Amino acid sequence: DAKTTQPPSMDCAEGRAANLPCNHSTISGNEYVYWYRQIHSQGPQYIIHGLKNNETNEMASLIITEDRKSSTLILPHATLRDTAVYYCIVKDSWGKLQFGAGTQVVVTP
Amino acid sequence: GAVVSQHPSRVICKSGTSVKIECRSLDFQATTMFWYRQFPKQSLMLMATSNEGSKATYEQGVEKDKFLINHASLTLSTLTVTSAHPEDSSFYICSARIEGSKNIQYFGAGTRLSVL
Numbered sequence: 001d002a003k004t005t006q007p008p009s010m011d012c013a014e015g016r017a018a019n020l021p022c023n024h025s026t027i028s029g030n031e032y033v034y035w036y037r038q039i040h041s042q043g044p045q046y047i048i049h050g051l052k053n054n055e056t057n058e059m060a061s062l063i064i065t066e067d068r069k070s071s072t073l074i075l076p077h078a079t080l081r082d083t084a085v086y087y088c089i090v091k092d093s094w095g096k097l098q099f100g101a102g103t104q105v106v107v108t109p
Numbered sequence: 110g111a112v113v114s115q116h117p118s119r120v121i122c123k124s125g126t127s128v129k130i131e132c133r134s135l136d137f138q139a140t141t142m143f144w145y146r147q148f149p150k151q152s153l154m155l156m157a158t159s160n161e162g163s164k165a166t167y168e169q170g171v172e173k174d175k176f177l178i179n180h181a182s183l184t185l186s187t188l189t190v191t192s193a194h195p196e197d198s199s200f201y202i203c204s205a206r207i208e209g210s211k212n213i214q215y216f217g218a219g220t221r222l223s224v225l
Contacts, residue, residue, distance in 0.1 A: 034213075043115070043202050043216035044153065087152075096143070097204075097214055099153040 022088030115217030132203030
């Protein structure tokens, strides 16, 4: 049973901000939200994670709603190299990362 | 981020042979590593959890006698695909978890296995 839902795909223009939504309405109080991305034929790359406060690092920003039922990953200035499948994950009851279908992001020139 | 090295990156073997894949955490110790498999146009599927010094735990439907996992040190886990068949051809990816408050998993680059 999926703990997160994401749109299957989205396009973004190079240089613009990409906002990737994720719903996790059944998240419990002590569960983190993790974001990874997978560029074609490579291993997943860790992006960012958060609990309830907004987070920012050199790759992206993570905005979590106050009720924690959804979040948005923001890539501030998308480049062609950001084309990838982006996964929003809440660990399962055993603490394991289970990947859903993710969002295929295509950055266009 | 932390570095996880996976070797080999690609292997081609004949049906019936065994293939060993190595996963190393290069700059941290990992008591727990994970093995995933990914078929074309599909998402990653967790196969098993590798625990240093103890037996691996396998996800439902994964044959433990076919996919042998050894985690003999805090920086190395191996996956051996025994008696490989064409249906085992897939992209195998390992990850290692940094213990502590963050519990972040870092992934290797993956191994493309082709069984002829």
